[in-house]
Amino acid sequence: MPNKTEKYLALACKTADSFSRQWKHWAEFLITAARLYKYSYPDQLMIYAQRPDATACAEYDVWNNKMNRYVRRGSKGIALLDESGGYPRLHYVFDVSDTAPRRNALYPHLWEVEQTAENRMQQLMKELLERNPAPDKEKNQMAWVQHMNSLKAQAEEMILTELIYS
Known part of the structure; x- marks a missing residue:
């Protein structure tokens, strides 16, 4: 059996x-x-x-x-x-x-926010890079990393404002 x-x-x-x-x-x-x-x-x-x-x-x-x-x-x-x-x-x-x-329960639709935020992040990074091109990665790697981190921080702030705080 x-x-x-x-x-x-x-x-x-x-x-x-x-x-x-x-x-x-x-x-x-x-x-x-x-x-x-x-x-x-x-x-x-x-x-x-x-x-x-x-x-x-x-x-x-x-x-x-x-x-x-x-x-x-x-x-x-x-x-x-x-x-x-x-x-x-x-x-x-x-x-x-x-x-x-229960009281203060989380709902499964909040799980979807993560995927929405990731998609929005990709879109925003593409738009920000078009408006503010990054330095040449081959010639100045540190400047490129600094620029990309700055764009990422801007995109994250925009996502928080659009999806979380509103």
């Missing part, structure tokens, strides 16, 4: 196999994977196989300690495979739908 780990591995294999049979399954998986972009492909696959509608997943301690949310009693965790100890074992994550806020 297969153990729990083997059952979940079989479920993931069956789910991955369905991708090659129906493109709709692959498209649905990609939507789930996009929401859970910080997870590895195998973890995304395991999450999709068990809960395709998952939007923001984290471990129990992250919800309790960092996000100041609690996992509702009776919520079923999403099993992920952990092979870091030399042999496969399961650990569990919970979707935001399995949680409820």
